[in-house]
Amino acid sequence: MVKGPATKFAPYLMLQTLPWLLLATVLRLYMKAAPNVLVLPMFVLVQLSVFIAFLVASERMIKLSGGWTSLAGLTMGQRTRFAWQVIWRLLTVFLVTVVLAVAIGANKHAAATLWVGFDGLAFPWRQGALQIWIAFISIVTFIFVLEKGTGNEPSFRCVLKQLRTHRRTLLCSWVYLGLFLMAITFVQSNLAFVLGLFLDNGENGTVGAYLLIGFIVLFSYLRIWTIVAILTYTIRASYHRLGAQKVQTVPKACHAVAERRGD
Numbered sequence: 001m002v003k004g005p006a007t008k009f010a011p012y013l014m015l016q017t018l019p020w021l022l023l024a025t026v027l028r029l030y031m032k033a034a035p036n037v038l039v040l041p042m043f044v045l046v047q048l049s050v051f052i053a054f055l056v057a058s059e060r061m062i063k064l065s066g067g068w069t070s071l072a073g074l075t076m077g078q079r080t081r082f083a084w085q086v087i088w089r090l091l092t093v094f095l096v097t098v099v100l101a102v103a104i105g106a107n108k109h110a111a112a113t114l115w116v117g118f119d120g121l122a123f124p125w126r127q128g129a130l131q132i133w134i135a136f137i138s139i140v141t142f143i144f145v146l147e148k149g150t151g152n153e154p155s156f157r158c159v160l161k162q163l164r165t166h167r168r169t170l171l172c173s174w175v176y177l178g179l180f181l182m183a184i185t186f187v188q189s190n191l192a193f194v195l196g197l198f199l200d201n202g203e204n205g206t207v208g209a210y211l212l213i214g215f216i217v218l219f220s221y222l223r224i225w226t227i228v229a230i231l232t233y234t235i236r237a238s239y240h241r242l243g244a245q246k247v248q249t250v251p252k253a254c255h256a257v258a259e260r261r262g263d
Helices: 011-031 036-064 076-103 108-116 129-149 156-165 167-199 205-261
Strands: none
Touching: 011 036, 011 205, 036 076, 036 129, 036 205, 076 108, 076 129, 108 129, 129 156, 129 167, 129 205, 156 167, 167 205
């Protein structure tokens, strides 16, 4: 995945994600007042929009780090199709996880929050174990993106293989992501409370709505950028470590063969 020298990961280099995050934000706000029949389709559209933003950010980050990926060559139709392929797989995982959580006695309302595993990458939800779950889902999603970038179709078999291959560094990234998500969710929630006090006076009108949307989009951008940066760095480190181990084992194998031959 990543072979060249690392470069600075400046946030402004991923501005292509903003339209998709803006779309996801507006859909989420409208979803709160939408008729029940429209809530599920709008929820899926939010997930697709967030995923495409994540996909664009990953493609930019991999290239900025000196790596290679074929993601830039995807057309808009291919990106959307790939997004749907990943999202329905993730939603299936969420459904199974929620059912299992309820089956073992978990609170139904707490278990239901597992549905927001992907949505939580860009938007804040409740604190606690949910952020650890969201961190894990971000790792799985990034692996899907890496596989697509090398020409493979999304499958859980490939995800399990990559999780096993990079288990050491991905475990570290899981910790980093969990801590980051807890911290930024705490900061964002408290700033949103302060912003809410300012907007509740009813004197801001349309400007207040724009401020709210801008605030949410800004943080969703920061969240996606940081998550992708952490994952890119850790996967890059894993490839370097595995490459170094491979180089070290080749001379040892040659030496063992020579000893058996009596050279």
